Amino acid sequence: MSTTTPDLDALVASKYRHGFVTDIESDTVPPGLDEDVIRLISRKKNEPQFMLDWRLKAFRHWLTMRQPDWAHVRIAPIDYQAISYYSAPKKKDGPKSLEEVDPKLLATYEKLGVPLHERARLAGVAVDAVFDSVSVATTFKEKLAQAGVIFCPFSDAVRNHPELVERYLGTVVPPADNFYAALNSAVFTDGSFVYVPKGVRCPMELSTYFRINAANTGQFERTLIVADEGSHVSYLEGCTAPMRDENQLHAAVVELVAETDAQIKYSTVQNWYPGDENGVGGIYNFVTKRGECRGPRSRISWTQVETGSAITWKYPSCVLTGDDSVGEFYSVALANHCQQADTGTKMIHIGRNTRSTIVSKGISAGRGQNTYRGLVKVLPSAEGARNYTQCDSLLMGDRCGAHTFPYMEIRNPTAIVEHEATTSKIADDQLFYCRSRGVSEEDAVNMIVNGFCKVVFKELPMEFAVEAQNLLSVSLEGAVG
Amino acid sequence: MLSIRDLHARIGARKILKGLDLEVRAGEVHAIMGPNGSGKSTLASVLAGRDGYEVTAGRVEYDGRDLLALAPEERARAGVFLAFQYPVEIPGVNNAYLLKAALNAIRRERGLPEVDAFEFLALVRGKMQLMQMDESFLNRGVNEGFSGGEKKRNEILQMAVLEPRLALLDETDSGLDIDALRVVANGVNSLRSPDRAVVLVTHYQRLLDYVEPDVVHVLYDGRILKSGDKSLALELERRGYDWVRQEAQVA
Numbered sequence: 012m013s014t015t016t017p018d019l020d021a022l023v024a025s026k027y028r029h030g031f032v033t034d035i036e037s038d039t040v041p042p043g044l045d046e047d048v049i050r051l052i053s054r055k056k057n058e059p060q061f062m063l064d065w066r067l068k069a070f071r072h073w074l075t076m077r078q079p080d081w082a083h084v085r086i087a088p089i090d091y092q093a094i095s096y097y098s099a100p101k102k103k104d105g106p107k108s109l110e111e112v113d114p115k116l117l118a119t120y121e122k123l124g125v126p127l128h129e130r131a132r133l134a135g136v137a138v139d140a141v142f143d144s145v146s147v148a149t150t151f152k153e154k155l156a157q158a159g160v161i162f163c164p165f166s167d168a169v170r171n172h173p174e175l176v177e178r179y180l181g182t183v184v185p186p187a188d189n190f191y192a193a194l195n196s197a198v199f200t201d202g203s204f205v206y207v208p209k210g211v212r213c214p215m216e217l218s219t220y221f222r223i224n225a226a227n228t229g230q231f232e233r234t235l236i237v238a239d240e241g242s243h244v245s246y247l248e249g250c251t252a253p254m255r256d257e258n259q260l261h262a263a264v265v266e267l268v269a270e271t272d273a274q275i276k277y278s279t280v281q282n283w284y285p286g287d288e289n290g291v292g293g294i295y296n297f298v299t300k301r302g303e304c305r306g307p308r309s310r311i312s313w314t315q316v317e318t319g320s321a322i323t324w325k326y327p328s329c330v331l332t333g334d335d336s337v338g339e340f341y342s343v344a345l346a347n348h349c350q351q352a353d354t355g356t357k358m359i360h361i362g363r364n365t366r367s368t369i370v371s372k373g374i375s376a377g378r379g380q381n382t383y384r385g386l387v388k389v390l391p392s393a394e395g396a397r398n399y400t401q402c403d404s405l406l407m408g409d410r411c412g413a414h415t416f417p418y419m420e421i422r423n424p425t426a427i428v429e430h431e432a433t434t435s436k437i438a439d440d441q442l443f444y445c446r447s448r449g450v451s452e453e454d455a456v457n458m459i460v461n462g463f464c465k466v467v468f469k470e471l472p473m474e475f476a477v478e479a480q481n482l483l484s485v486s487l488e489g490a491v492g
Numbered sequence: 493m494l495s496i497r498d499l500h501a502r503i504g505a506r507k508i509l510k511g512l513d514l515e516v517r518a519g520e521v522h523a524i525m526g527p528n529g530s531g532k533s534t535l536a537s538v539l540a541g542r543d544g545y546e547v548t549a550g551r552v553e554y555d556g557r558d559l560l561a562l563a564p565e566e567r568a569r570a571g572v573f574l575a576f577q578y579p580v581e582i583p584g585v586n587n588a589y590l591l592k593a594a595l596n597a598i599r600r601e602r603g604l605p606e607v608d609a610f611e612f613l614a615l616v617r618g619k620m621q622l623m624q625m626d627e628s629f630l631n632r633g634v635n636e637g638f639s640g641g642e643k644k645r646n647e648i649l650q651m652a653v654l655e656p657r658l659a660l661l662d663e664t665d666s667g668l669d670i671d672a673l674r675v676v677a678n679g680v681n682s683l684r685s686p687d688r689a690v691v692l693v694t695h696y697q698r699l700l701d702y703v704e705p706d707v708v709h710v711l712y713d714g715r716i717l718k719s720g721d722k723s724l725a726l727e728l729e730r731r732g733y734d735w736v737r738q739e740a741q742v743a
């Protein structure tokens with residue numbers, strides 16, 4: 012008889028808590044993709060001509076591209092003609108205020124822990140909620156407007172601020188950038204738009220909450236954040252989806268532009284439905300996120316906590332164009348059950364004395380496969396560039412995997428690039444140590460995992476650090492206790 | 493309080509404990525001495541519930557309960573504490589956080605209200621003074637980058653805060669200088685009370701100069717070969733262990 016057997020399998024067998032479906036009438040375009048569908052989307056959104064032309068150009072380019080196959084993931088073939096490219100909750104005219112939002116939608120967000128009623132909302136966080144393809148509510152619009160900050164659904168921005176959209180859209184992620192970016196450029200439906208004017212410090216955290224509800228739809232949102240000279244903004248993105256047996260595609264594009272002395276902090280807590288423990292269903296999360304530090308001394312910081320999705324393929328990146336600009340990437344990625352995460356970052360050093368920091372924490376459990384893929388590229392112009400990369404992997408059990416692919420292209424001899432990598436198992440003796448002090452096995456696992464992720468969590472805004480910790484513990488929670 | 497009868501345990505195919513008997517009553521301090529590899533840490537691990545040890549025969553009763561049937565955390569909550577010979581490092585997990593979680597888990601079990609951060613700090617500060625530990629240790633990772641001596645002190649700090657009913661100390665005195673040894677001894681002595689018991693695993697008589705044992709045992713090749721009062725420890729120090737074995741073979 013063995014004294015006890017800590018059952019990690021049981022511990023990592025968790026339940027997805029956001030898997031309910033909202034029963035709401037939707038206006039959904041039949042599956043399939045051609046130029047007519049794109050014209051239809053553009054018409055439904057009342058877009059100006061430049062937008063339609065831009066979409067069609069992207070679509071024509073997409074037709075010439077092939078789905079990439081180099082990421083370290085196993086993937087079922089995706090039939091792009093079987094996906095519906097537009098789904099919106101049915102409504103008369105579009106809500107003018109929260110009072111007009113369908114109560115069922117408000118209840119959905121309530122259930123997800125994102126109450127949209129401003130008085131109930133955490134003080135100081137403005138929320139834009141995107142349900143399937145459209146934005147359903149944006150809170151605190153007025154308070155932000157007083158500061159001159161524009162924070163609105165992307166569709167509104169196309170109509171109300173076309174000059175800003177036209178000036179910045181696609182300047183960081185060109186439509187032809189990659190297969191999914193091209194697809195997104197052709198069919199994107201909504202997302203958030205942020206513009207912070209010169210010298211303004213955005214008075215509150217901005218947050219967008221994405222929810223995929225309808226079946227057989229893809230979500231293709233587009234986010235554009237522009238921080239003009241000397242401005243500051245902190246933005247958080249959260250996401251969930253119902254449990255469905257089929258895979259759903261999520262191919263977003265996020266573009267950030269930081270002008271001279273501007274700072275953007277972009278945090279993601281991603282909790283798309285990961286599929287069940289046998290790998291059935293779940294979201295395919297293929298996202299292009301890139302920021303450009305366009306002006307001198309600007310700074311872009313990505314922080315991500317990735318716990319969901321069946322397959323994650325995402326590399327938030329920084330193009331450090333301005334001299335003395337700074338790019339940062341802090342990431343926690345969890346791959347549990349049959350999840351596959353292929354994530355990392357690219358730091359492209361162009362300006363002089365540009366600096367970048369990469370801290371990646373990968374946790375693999377169950378049969379999860381976690382891959383870090385990172386590129387540090389220093390161009391000849393980037394005199395004095397510096398990069399520090401740290402990649403740590405934590406394995407729970409012996410059926411999961413961790414893989415690290417750091418790529419470096421250094422074309423300036425003055426560059427200093429450091430890389431550190433570790434792989435550790437959640438050690439039985441660490442677990443035993445905590446348990447021998449009276450702490451339950453489940454709490455012990457959480458403690459050790461949180462300890463491992465601490466340096467990343469401390470980069471998150473306060474409220475979200477707590478949310479991220481909870482999310483991680485829910486994602487690892489099991490039958491024990 | 494602790495009653496071990498004919499305990500046999502092995503790791504894989506290797507038999508390590510071979511019929512061990514030990515009786516510890518409340519209020520007593522027992523010292524277990526014995527050569528390297530005789531099974532002292534194995535005994536401590538089996539009592540604390542570490543995985544990987546197979547108990548093939550025998551019983552362990554603690555307070556009338558079958559100790560071996562309990563999970564490690566249940567044993568801890570029931571008042572069993574093991575100060576490890578080699579405390580493990582847990583990077584990023586705050587030392588104070590683990591200790592507070594442990595204290596509250598144990599208090600819940602005892603039907604006591606949980607302590608909040610302020611109460612905890614007040615309590616732990618007092619104990620740290622006793623252990624002559626700097627408060628900065630609270631905010632470091634559990635044993636992360638601690639020296640050998642600091643790890644041992646941290647074990648005793650945890651013991652002092654958790655106030656176990658049965659404390660097992662596995663070579664806590666090894667590698668300590670004389671000042672640290674006194675500090676550890678103080679920690680043990682301040683825990684002594686009529687309803688608590690302490691089992692000290694040690695190689696050296698010198699700890700016993702500060703913590704006076706009621707009974708001294710010799711553990712040899714997986715069994716208790718001889719027990720006596722504190723004078724046995726002095727004799728072992730002088731004569732080594734061989735004579736005990738010879739005496740046992742004759743008997």
Ligand SMILES: Nc1ncnc2c1ncn2[C@@H]1O[C@H](COP(=O)(O)OP(=O)(O)O)[C@@H](O)[C@H]1O
Nearest residue numbers: 503506508526527528529530531532533534535
């Ligand atoms: N994990 C293990 N696998 C195999 N043998 C072990 C293991 N741990 C300890 N042993 C062996 O068991 C015996 C008893 O070890 P231990 O209880 O640590 O002795 P002590 O603490 O008295 O020095 C030793 O011979 C040791 O080599």
Ligand SMILES: [Mg+2]
Nearest residue numbers: 532533577663
């Ligand atoms: Mg030992």
